[in-house]
Amino acid sequence: MLIETFADLICPWCYIGKRRLDRALADRPGLRVDVRWQPFQLNPDMPAGGMDRAAYLAAKFGGTERARHVYRMIEETADRDGLPLALDRIRRTPNSLDAHRLVRIAGRRGLGSAMADALFAAYFCEGLDIGDHDTLAAAAVPLGFDVQEVKRLLAGDAEVAAVQAADGLARQMGLQAVPCYIFNRRYALSGAQEPASFLPLLDLGAEEPEALSVVAG
Template sequence: MKVEIWSDVVCPWCAIGKRRFEKALAQFAHRDEVEVTWRSFELDPGAPQEREGDLAEHLASKYGVSREQADGMHRQMTETAAADGWEFHFEHARGGNTFDAHRLIHLGAERGVQDAVKERLFRAYLTEGERIGDPETLVRIGAEAGLDADEARAVLASDRFADEVRADERQAQAFGINGVPFFVIDRTYGVSGAQPAETLLEVLDTAWAKSHPRQVLTPAGGPDGSACTDGSCAV
């Protein structure tokens, strides 16, 4: 079974969705046969490498709310995240362009450490206040997640994986994805948002049952009286 997850590393709901999916997957009977791939989605493709001002100020401006309301939204999100094992510190977050972060995630996929890179980037932005658009910061973060620092630096100095990021984003458009996280199972089932683990598990079970139908034999011949069933025989 293949699960593709579209998300952005500066999206708090995406981090929460990751935890909830992990919980669902841990309960899924066929988890060892699930391949998970992280797909690219930029919430703000036009963002500068590093945005001026703090995150609450940007949120207030974007949604036309007061600074106090923006702080309240962050407090509520922080409490929600804590219930799923995350420690968010929006007061330290430093917004910026995430295109290079997504290229790093593609490198992680090629090197077999994609999930670790994704996890590390979430924590870097949402917990530690790292500069998510800064190439040298990304090199260090990638190395901490298992990538070779020199290779990561070379990738970010080139346009490698740029086409892959854009291909992910074109596919998101084709699917009609306009918000993240978004889970796609076997290119058949789509789940929007950080749904509860129970909901995600139900979708996994449904998708598995559809792709692995039980084989039922069609009865043929005469009556089935000449048979033993349930540990006994009719004689």
């Protein structure tokens, strides 16, 4: 079955949601699944170089105290899920366009999901700037990519149009928040749901053919 994951690589709930989907899939070991990453930028107007993390959080949540409260809840949720998180290490909130491009580039080799995992870990565990090309190239090396090849692709326009088209189509479909999961292009599940919430859709979707394509690949 096909599962399209609409998410942003700087979204902590998307990080949590991906782990929960992985846990649900582990409970269905015989299910043949094609999980495809679909980009969604929470901050499409973010400057190319990103911005200072403290300034970003203050602007987004109306002050640093409110931001601390929101992120404390995220940290507690991640901790219950056994998911490492080190939000205090993040110094910049990046523009995520190039990170999405890299996931799509990796997807050509069937490594899109693995690349998303690597970038989530780089950002949320190590506090690295995943808008920086050197950081992105380094994250791709353990997956078998050549550093210079990745830098060359990111310096050009590889996958820019595809990412922008997929993001735009998601908004046309009415998506306003992520994560959101589309099963066989028929059924949707929004939010970082508990693993058990995925199971009925995995079971239902496995029993029927895919619908016509309506989502940019």
